[in-house]
Amino acid sequence: MQIKSPEFKENARIALKDVGLQKALGNLKAGFPEKRAVAVQRMPEFHDMRDEARDLKNHILENLDIYLEQFESKVTENGGHVHWCRTSDDARKTILDICKQVDAKTVTKGKSMVSEEINLNEYLEENGVQPIETDLGEYILQLRKDHPSHIIAPAIHLNLEDVSEAFHEHHKKPKSDDPAVLMQEAREELRTKFVNADVGITGANFLVAETGSTIIVTNEGNGDLTQTLPKTHIVITSIEKVVPTLEDMTLFLRLLARSATGQEFTVYNTLSTGPRREGDADGPDNFHVVLVDNGRSDMVGGEFHEMLRCIRCSACMNHCPVYGSVGGHAYGWVYPGPMGSVLTPQMIGIEKAGNLPNASTFCGKCEEVCPVRIPLPKLMRHWRNNEFEKHLSPKAVRWGIAGWGFFAKRPKLYRQMSNTSNWFMRTMAGKRGRINSLPLAGGWTDFRDMPAPSGKTFMQQWQKKQGDK
Amino acid sequence: MSVNSSPIRVGLFVTCLVDMFRPSVGFATVKLLEQAGCTVEVPEAQTCCGQPAFNSGDRDTTRDIAKQTIEAFDGYEYVVGPSGSCIGMLHYFTDLFDEGDPWKARAEDLKKRSFEITSFLVDVLDFDQILASFDQKVTYHDSCSGLRQLGVKGQPRKLLGKVEGTELAEMTEAETCCGFGGTFCVKYPDISNRMVSNKTGFADEAGAQTLLGGDLGCLLNMAGKLKREGKKMEARHVVEVLAGMTDTPAIGEADYDLGKQL
Amino acid sequence: MSKAEILGNIRRGLRRGEANEAQRAAVHNRLNAKANNLVPKRAQLPHTEQVALFKSMALEAAAEIIELNEHSEVPQAVADWLHVNQIKELVSASDAVLNEMDWSPLGDIQRVERVAQAGDMASLTTTFAGIAETGTLMLHSRGESPTTLNFLPDIHLAVLRRSTIVGPYEDAWKMIRETFGTALPRTVNMVTGPSRSADIEQKLQMGAHGPRTLVILLIND
Numbered sequence: 001m002q003i004k005s006p007e008f009k010e011n012a013r014i015a016l017k018d019v020g021l022q023k024a025l026g027n028l029k030a031g032f033p034e035k036r037a038v039a040v041q042r043m044p045e046f047h048d049m050r051d052e053a054r055d056l057k058n059h060i061l062e063n064l065d066i067y068l069e070q071f072e073s074k075v076t077e078n079g080g081h082v083h084w085c086r087t088s089d090d091a092r093k094t095i096l097d098i099c100k101q102v103d104a105k106t107v108t109k110g111k112s113m114v115s116e117e118i119n120l121n122e123y124l125e126e127n128g129v130q131p132i133e134t135d136l137g138e139y140i141l142q143l144r145k146d147h148p149s150h151i152i153a154p155a156i157h158l159n160l161e162d163v164s165e166a167f168h169e170h171h172k173k174p175k176s177d178d179p180a181v182l183m184q185e186a187r188e189e190l191r192t193k194f195v196n197a198d199v200g201i202t203g204a205n206f207l208v209a210e211t212g213s214t215i216i217v218t219n220e221g222n223g224d225l226t227q228t229l230p231k232t233h234i235v236i237t238s239i240e241k242v243v244p245t246l247e248d249m250t251l252f253l254r255l256l257a258r259s260a261t262g263q264e265f266t267v268y269n270t271l272s273t274g275p276r277r278e279g280d281a282d283g284p285d286n287f288h289v290v291l292v293d294n295g296r297s298d299m300v301g302g303e304f305h306e307m308l309r310c311i312r313c314s315a316c317m318n319h320c321p322v323y324g325s326v327g328g329h330a331y332g333w334v335y336p337g338p339m340g341s342v343l344t345p346q347m348i349g350i351e352k353a354g355n356l357p358n359a360s361t362f363c364g365k366c367e368e369v370c371p372v373r374i375p376l377p378k379l380m381r382h383w384r385n386n387e388f389e390k391h392l393s394p395k396a397v398r399w400g401i402a403g404w405g406f407f408a409k410r411p412k413l414y415r416q417m418s419n420t421s422n423w424f425m426r427t428m429a430g431k432r433g434r435i436n437s438l439p440l441a442g443g444w445t446d447f448r449d450m451p452a453p454s455g456k457t458f459m460q461q462w463q464k465k466q467g468d469k
Numbered sequence: 470m471s472v473n474s475s476p477i478r479v480g481l482f483v484t485c486l487v488d489m490f491r492p493s494v495g496f497a498t499v500k501l502l503e504q505a506g507c508t509v510e511v512p513e514a515q516t517c518c519g520q521p522a523f524n525s526g527d528r529d530t531t532r533d534i535a536k537q538t539i540e541a542f543d544g545y546e547y548v549v550g551p552s553g554s555c556i557g558m559l560h561y562f563t564d565l566f567d568e569g570d571p572w573k574a575r576a577e578d579l580k581k582r583s584f585e586i587t588s589f590l591v592d593v594l595d596f597d598q599i600l601a602s603f604d605q606k607v608t609y610h611d612s613c614s615g616l617r618q619l620g621v622k623g624q625p626r627k628l629l630g631k632v633e634g635t636e637l638a639e640m641t642e643a644e645t646c647c648g649f650g651g652t653f654c655v656k657y658p659d660i661s662n663r664m665v666s667n668k669t670g671f672a673d674e675a676g677a678q679t680l681l682g683g684d685l686g687c688l689l690n691m692a693g694k695l696k697r698e699g700k701k702m703e704a705r706h707v708v709e710v711l712a713g714m715t716d717t718p719a720i721g722e723a724d725y726d727l728g729k730q731l
Numbered sequence: 732m733s734k735a736e737i738l739g740n741i742r743r744g745l746r747r748g749e750a751n752e753a754q755r756a757a758v759h760n761r762l763n764a765k766a767n768n769l770v771p772k773r774a775q776l777p778h779t780e781q782v783a784l785f786k787s788m789a790l791e792a793a794a795e796i797i798e799l800n801e802h803s804e805v806p807q808a809v810a811d812w813l814h815v816n817q818i819k820e821l822v823s824a825s826d827a828v829l830n831e832m833d834w835s836p837l838g839d840i841q842r843v844e845r846v847a848q849a850g851d852m853a854s855l856t857t858t859f860a861g862i863a864e865t866g867t868l869m870l871h872s873r874g875e876s877p878t879t880l881n882f883l884p885d886i887h888l889a890v891l892r893r894s895t896i897v898g899p900y901e902d903a904w905k906m907i908r909e910t911f912g913t914a915l916p917r918t919v920n921m922v923t924g925p926s927r928s929a930d931i932e933q934k935l936q937m938g939a940h941g942p943r944t945l946v947i948l949l950i951n952d
Contacts, residue, residue, distance in 0.1 A: 013659050027933040045771045052769050059761075065741045066750050066758045078914070084734035136939055137930035153930060160932050179931040187940060191849040194940075210762050211913050221882050221926040221941020228878045228918070239737065244761050246904040251768040253900070261929075264788070265865040268941065269921040276917055279874035282846045283917050293737045300744030321646045325663045359657050361650025361664075362524065364617035381524065388526030397652070401522055405530035408485075409537060414516040422489055433723040434696055443655030447662040448693035451490060451721030458483050458492035462511055 001119060001147045003348055005332030008355035015326040024157050025327055028150075032318040035262020036369070043258065053255055054373040056248060057309035061300065067209045067242045068291070074212025078274030080287035088118040091292045095120060095201070095234060098288055099129045102232050104198035110216060110223035111135035112203030113151050113312065114236050114292055116334045117347070120201075131201075132193050134222035136186055143170050149328030149336065152260050152314040157327050190222070200226035200284070202272075204237040205312070206252060207289070210245045213273040214289060217256055219266050227272050233284040235272065238292045240308040252311055255371035259313040295347050303382045307342050309372040316366035316376060322359055331356055338366035338376040345383050354392055357383035415459060422453045422460075429453075477594075479507045480542045482550030482559070482583070485517040486685040491720065494685060497712035498551045498586050504712075505596040507547075514541035518558035524651055528565060535562040539575050547593070548583040551708050552684050553615020559583045560618065585615055586708055587683060591624040597631055601713030604634035608677035609707070610668065610691065611644045612684035625683055625707050632710055640675035642667070649690040665694045673700060679719065680704045692720035765908070767901050774864040774898030781863040781898045786949070788866025792924030793937065794945045802828060802890075805948055809888060810836040812946060813853060822847050822884060824856040824876035829890070847883035854884040854942075860903045861896040861947075865923055868947065869903050872918040881920055887942040889922075893951045 004011060015021055040046045060067060072082040085091035099107060107124065109115065109131050121131045121142075133142040137155035141147060143166045148154030155163075163182055168175040171185050202223050204214035214235045216223045227233050243249050257263040276283030299308055317323040317337025328336035333353070335343045341356040357380035366376045387393050407414040429435050429452030437445045444450055455461070479502050487494045499509045519534035539562065542548045550556050560580045566573035590596045607629070615621035629637055648654060648664025655661075668691055672680045680695070680702055682688050692704035703719035742748055750758075774784060786796055797808050813821060818840070823829060825844040834842055847854055856876050860869040868889055872878045881887060897903050900921075907919065926941030937943050 009657065009659075012657065016659050016663055024932070031929075031933045043771060043773070045769055049769050049771075056768070062745065063750070063754065063758050064745075065738045066755060068738070068741075070758070070762065074913070084737050086733045086736050090733055134940065135930075136928045140930065153933070155930050156933070158932075163931050179934050179936050182931060183928060183936045183939060187938065190940065195849050210765070211915050213915060213919075219926065220928050220939035222939065224878070224882045224920070225940055228882065239741075244758070245765045246907075247765055247767050247901055250900045250904070254771070264792075265867060265921070265923050267792070267923050267926060269867075269923075271915065271919040273915040273917055273919075277872075280872055280917060281874060281877040282879050283872060283877075291737075293733075293740075297737050297740035297744065300741050301746060302744060305744070321648070321664050321667075322657075322660055325660050359653070359660065361613065361646050361648065361653045361661075363613040363646035363650070365613075365644075365646070368617055381526070384524065384526035385528055386526070388528075393526065397525060397656075401525050401527050401530065405522055405527065405534070408516045408519070408522075409530070409533050411514045411516050411537070418485075418489055431723055433718060434693070434721045441655060443658035443661075444693070446658060447697065448665065448690065449696040449721060451689050451692050451696075453490045454717070454720075455492060458488040458495040459511070459513075461492050462495070 001116065001334065003333055003352055005344060005348065005353045005356060008330055008332055008359060011330035011332060012326040012359070015330045020159050020162070021157055021327050024159055025324055028156055028318065029324050032260070032262060036259060036315060036318070039258040039262045039264065042264070043254070046258065049251060049255055050371050050373055053251055053371060054309060056251060057372050060243060061240070061305065061308055064239070064242070064300065067244060068239060070209040071207050071212060071242050074209065075274065075289055078212050080212065080274045080289060083288060083290045085290055086293045088292070088294050091118045091236070091290055091294070092120060092123045094290055095236065096124060096127050096129065098232065098234055099124070099199050102198055102286070104129055104232070106130045106132055106193065106197050107199040107201055108132050108134050108194055108197040108226045108230065109138070110202035110218070110226045111138050111154065112201065112236050113148070113334060114203060114238050115201065116148060117294060118292060120236070132197065134190050134194065134226060136183065136220060139186055139190065140166055143167070147329070150314060150317065151312055151335065157329060194225040194229050197230045199232045199234060200230040201234045201236055202227050204235050204241060205256065206249050207237060207242040208246060208249050208271070209242055211273055213271045215249060215269060215271045217253065217266050218268045221268055224268055224270055227270065227284070228282055231284055232286040232288070233272065233275070235289045236292065237289065238294070238296060240296050256311055256313050259315040259369065259371040299346060304342060304346060304379055306374050307339070307379055309374055310339055311372060313371055315369040315371065319365045319369050321363065321365070338380070342376060342379045342383070350383060350387055350390070350392060354387055418457055419460060422457050425453050477507045478546045479509050480545035480548045481509050481511045482515060482518070482542070482548055482555060483511065484550055484552045484555045484685065486689065487551060490689060491685060491706065493714055493717055494551050494706040494708055497706070497708040497714045498549070500712040500714070501586065501590060501708060502549060504598065504600070505590055505594050510545070512541040518555040520554060520558045520651055523558065523561065532565045535565050535576065536572060538562070539572070539579050542579060545582065547589065548579065549586055549589045551586050551706060553585045553612050553619050553621050554684055554686065556583050556585045557614035557618040585619055585621050585683065587624040587628055588619060588621050591627055597628060599628055599631035599711055601711055602633035603710045603715055605678045606636045606638055606676060607679045607681050607710070608638050608640045608672055608675040609643060610647060610672070610680060610682040610687060612682055612687045613646050615683050616644060621683060628711050629681070629707065635710065638675045638677050640671045642671050647687045647691055649686045651686065654690060665690055669694050669698060669700060672702060677702060681707045681710060683707055688720055696721045770899050770901055771864070776898060778896070782893055782896050785861050785863040785866055785896050788863065789924070789947060790866070792866050794866065794924045794947050796947045796949055798949045798951060800951055802832060802950055805890060806832050806834045807836040808948055809855060810838065810840060812888070813840050816886070818852045818886070820852060822851050822854045822880060824880055826857045826875045828857060829855065846877040847879040849883060851884040853886040853888060854880040855888045856880050856890070858889050858891045859895070860906055861891045862900055862903050862921070863896055863898050864900060867921050867923045870920045870922065871916045873916055878918050878920070881922065882941050885938070885942060886944045886946065888946045888948060890948045890950060893949060
């Protein structure tokens with residue numbers, strides 16, 4: 001997908017005025033956070049499990065190479081293949097190769113954010129293989145030539161009317177505004193596609209080293225039809241998703257659905273382990289796991305190491321007031337919200353993605369809800385440190401901080417400067433007690449008044465009081 | 470609480486916003502601390518906690534300010550300030566120094582001694598002898614750093630419960646960020662505006678006459694919005710109410726005495 | 732080539748070369764121990780209460796439950812259900828326990844044993860276990876029970892023996908390992924209620940791509 005992160009400010013401005021989007025974002029706010037809160041209430045051990053999950057992820061990362069090799073050897077033992085792909089390009093080519101090897105014409109897809117990350121669909125289409133999104137949200141987006149704006153609920157930015165129109169145009173059925181009818185239409189449309197696909201591509205929420213399995217956590221059943229019906233099953237996933245045992249996977253599963261949608265457990269949690277066995281009546285002959293790196297191994301042991309704990313639940317963006325105001329597309333790439341603000345600069349560069357870690361008040365709500373306790377504001381601040389060191393922050397910011405810093409480090413000069421500014425603002429405010437328009441602070445006064453200082457500075461008044469004693 | 474032979478010596482961390490915009494918050498803080506049996510001094514070598522530099526990625530400037538602040542507050546039993554974000558920033562000083570650097574130990578020490586005012590009164594001094602009265606319906610905004618970094622939630626409410634005549638009506642989303650975020654509000658004004666509009670809307674719905682909070686940055690932001698929207702609700706820092714110092718105009722209200730101090 | 736680069740990069744980040752003996756041993760110990768992490772108290776109950784919990788959680792997830800005393804009652808229960816819903820064909824797994832039942836109550840409803848196809852209205856399978864913690868069925872792929880039976884038809888009827896209901900997921904994994912070791916079947920499914928999606932305006936709709944209806948025939952064995 002085209003990168004639009006540099007235009008974040010403009011994207012945000014447009015998003016704030018987009019009535020349809022704002023209505024859709026209202027649904028998000030009312031839904032996921034409330035539901036998560038209820039689910040957390042029902043599981044008294046939830047916060048202790050978060051601690052365990054954080055510690056387990058840290059252990060996994062310390063031994064990531066060993067667990068990945070173990071995973072690969074089990075997959076191979078079971079008759080599957082593991083492909084290690086350092087770059088997006090490697091991954092795309094690998095997947096296309098597999099498709100060409102089996103002469104694939106159509107490929108059904110379960111939802112996969114990693115496939116968005118590597119821009120898989122466009123590449124397959126360019127090379128004569130037709131990808132068919134089957135997750136309802138992704139299916140709608142594919143019809144509209146649109147992209148996900150959320151990592152769990154990809155079409156969350158759309159309203160009923162948008163879906164209604166898209167289906168009417170593509171399904172050639174009478175236009176309906178009944179969600180049940182629309183879902184039935186999608187169900188019917190995709191049935192034959194599932195059955196006829198040559199290759200099925202799913203993602204993986206976790207990879208289990210003990211058994212060489214991949215697991216998908218879903219509600220619709222499309223992922224399951226995708227991993228069962230075609231002759232070839234490709235799992236596209238990334239290197240940090242490996243977990244040691246089925247019990248370890250279970251710890252994360254308990255946190256995932258509750259953090260994401262507030263469900264106790266999603267409808268379908270499906271472990272795939274290799275191709276069909278002797279005697280199986282269905283299932284693919286070929287099982288491939290494509291392990292994507294794309295910058296993740298660079299994060300190991302570095303200042304963004306903790307971001308590798310992420311289990312892609314979306315709790316952070318669901319609770320973020322910035323995401324809640326502007327939606328996911330404003331962030332301009334694949335991963336939005338707080339987790340996107342840390343990952344995007346890593347993957348596409350801080351030069352393009354600089355706005356993202358800056359467009360945060362560091363309110364800390366994301367960290368509060370993260371199931372694996374990633375210190376997201378701290379990591380965003382690390383990006384700001386990097387920008388500052390590389391002189392990438394806007395000049396006005398650097399000079400402003402430098403100027404202010406000059407005074408802040410010299411208390412006596414600071415007192416003089418602040419006494420002067422104080423006097424100046426009181427004069428501007430006059431009897432009103434507030435200022436409507438401040439030079440250099442249009443960002444503030446465009447939208448709100450600036451309360452005036454209420455008198456001389458505290459230090460001036462305090463010194464006077466001490467003097468009077 | 471043990472009976473001390475000598476009063477607790479507290480260094481007041483004024484905060485740059487209180488110093489500039491609303492000294493009464495500083496005086497109210499002093500009054501409360503003295504009521505609680507502390508002696509309060511105000512070290513002169515303080516200017517700002519350093520948040521603006523820290524959150525802009527300028528660790529060097531932040532480090533310089535940290536050292537200055539650590540030194541200024543050396544020797545005080547406690548360091549108390551009327552702001553969750555500023556005291557939170559003092560706690561972050563430990564992140565600025567490497568293991569083995571003597572400054573790191575000094576920063577750890579400062580962290581142990583530094584408290585937001587309502588948390589200090591309730592958690593450290595177990596003090597709740599509030600003598601004030603404020604005959605109004607109020608609502609309370611939980612500033613982010615105070616809430617999430619320092620655990621300030623119940624303490625201001627407990628103390629407000631002791632103010633005669635005050636009725637606390639909780640607003641929807643009291644814990645949601647008001648959109649100030651330091652430089653955020655001028656760097657991303659459209660988004661900040663949306664957040665503060667949501668906040669003033671919820672505060673309005675709570676039906677309160679006065680909006681209270683523990684951080685002047687948030688309060689200036691919300692008061693400025695309330696005034697621009699023409700809403701009647703006023704905004705004050707919670708210590709003003711707790712210290713019984715509510716006879717002066719609220720934040721951003723017209724003050725005809727201002728002229729006299731020119 | 733890519734593999735060596737990726738592993739090399741990971742190791743560089745961890746400030747080490749290849750893992751040493753002790754590190755490998757620690758990892759292998761963890762893999763072999765298969766220790767439980769924190770197991771919530773919720774499903775750590777006496778069996779009767781686990782069964783009650785299973786039922787209430789499965790109902791909450793919108794599954795239907797029909798309680799029977801014996802396997803022999805299954806054909807009549809299935810026939811009744813299919814008649815009410817005017818379904819003429821049942822695609823079935825071929826487990827011995829199903830084949831041994833007397834299917835005459837079906838009358839003119841056809842019971843066929845094959846993989847499921849698009850257009851199938853109803854399927855019947857057995858289950859491996861029931862997990863009380865969230866009212867979840869555990870099933871797995873095998874010759875007698877193609878995975879498509881669990882997903883393609885509109886309605887999935889699943890026979891669950893009360894004696895195979897466990898509390899937490901961990902107990903189900905122990906059962907799986909007793910049967911398969913670490914050589915799992917191709918697919919292990921955990922199914923909690925019927926298929927659904929909230930992708931249209933966050934409003935929950937049943938029956939996205941998997942079955943619209945899940946009927947659990949609970950045999951009180």
